[in-house]
Amino acid sequence: MDRRTFLKIGAGVVATTAMGPLPQLVSCLQAKETKACAKNKWGMVIDVAKCVEGCTVCMDACRKENNVSAGNYWIRLATIKPKVPNAKSQPIPLLCNQCDDPFCVKVCLVKASFKRQDGIVLIDEHRCIGCRYCMIVCPYKSRSFVFKHYEEITNPDSPKRQHGVVEKCDFCVSRIDKGLMPACVEACPNKAMSFGNLNDPNSEVAKLVATGKAQRIRPDLGSKPKVYYLGL
């Protein structure tokens, strides 16, 4: 190879490498204008009074929509009971709180966990190195590790995750971008969950939060969750 060809090939390689991120950049700019817009701040309000013990509809819908690995949960129905005599137990769905100041994003070594402009906390499953530091710092136990390779796919439109990465609830981001509601919200037979734009004062979630009765789980930790609960 003479020097000229070498330079040509070299220039080609450099140019291609530089162009690599370009499509990503373009789609990012487009996204800014459409769905993942900073004007939106997605949030959820869950009325636990409407939640029924033993019901698994939201969990099933989530599992089906997102190809959640066996043993892992993106949403789970917990039961809480005050530590006082004769207390009544209360079912409560727990999912990723989509914190506005997320610990998981802060600690991620490779910035695989990130917060989208509209506040949804996502994991780049192609970048996650599987160190699990985010699972250590998440106070809400929202994250699961894909321990085992699994074949079963319930929703071919939703990505499948390989073993060795961390997964969690993404507010059904692909559904939101299509203008749909998250699968759990849509599936709930008692309409216990509402989802919407917290920045829009006319949205149902913003109105519910404005009543001042909606509570968040452990706001004292300072991560600013965007999932609110009524009737706690």
Place this chain on the structure above:
Amino acid sequence: MKTYFTKIEGKSNGFYILLGILGVLAMAGLYSSYLMFTKGHYLTGMNNQVPWGLPIIITIYFIGLSAGSLVLSSLSSVFGKTEYKGFSRIAVYLAALLLVGALLSLGLDLGRPERIMLAFFYLNPQSIFSWNGFLYSSYILICVVYLWAMFKEKDKLVKAIGTLAVIWAIGVHSGTGGIFGFTSGRELYHSPLTPPSFVAAALSSGTGLTIILLVLTFKVTRRFLDPQLIFGLSRLLIAFILVVLYFLAVENLTRIYSPASYEATHFLLFSGNVYCLVFWVGLIFIGSIVPAIILFIKKSIGWIVFSSALVVFGVLCERFIIVIPGQVLPSELFPGYEVSSPFMDGAMGSYIISPLEIIQAVGVLAIIGILYILGLKFFAFLPEGKK
């Protein structure tokens, strides 16, 4: 008095047998890692509640041992204690090897180890772990330059690099402590004392390991070891054990005094589970009090090596106590409520070390061993034997 350094012969049967045994262990360890990589972490004892297990314990243990032996190497080069010069080279080499071992253990524990280089492409300045990636790799580089300067007998450079190395060792191990200490959501992790107590544990375990390896290496290669050197190190070891105990006392008294963290501390110290056993018997009794007493009353090389081994074991227990109970204890989502769920919310987690993880850890240790004895063969690390 000038110290001359030599290589070992490395041609005896014993040398090759040792190399062979270590090779087999290393292969077994790498095969375990291969299984973990191809099949997934379900083969380990880790689970969603306890996602960090033995490989992380081994990682922080080796980083500590590394930092400790690097600080010891500086006794002669930085602090002018020339009587310690005989082991300064081997201590730096050991420090580099142990850090390589730590990174190996950490890297093989990743879910996607093939993406390890991403940690260097996408630095996250907000993540202490990301900073550590930089600290660890530069630390190894500093060790290499430090060794080179020692070999070239450039005394001024040795002193300068040695000083930098000590600062770096403290930084590296404080940063490792920070990975746990900065975690605000977990009561048994979150503590500003974690970084300094990591440094203290590094010094005690590093001194212990250096004593054992010095005595062993000098005996096997038939070199003369000045007993005064070991006595000096043993006095340092007593001081380091006491500092570790002091930090443990301060940290746990502070925690148990505060009602908010009383339950978590009670769980660790007094609830009678396996963690209490490891804490009181492994760390406090066998790993600290017994060796401290022996070192006070017995002044023989044999007893010093024995107590060093106890200290090295005790700090391994300490690492276990740092990593595991903080995860086993469920995070308190609803203070004042009982919580239950199919995802084990509110329930105690469990972690049983799997054979695979143990084989992997032994394999990493074997790799360090191979590099150690090969290093002795190819480089003049040891002072000349007195005939």
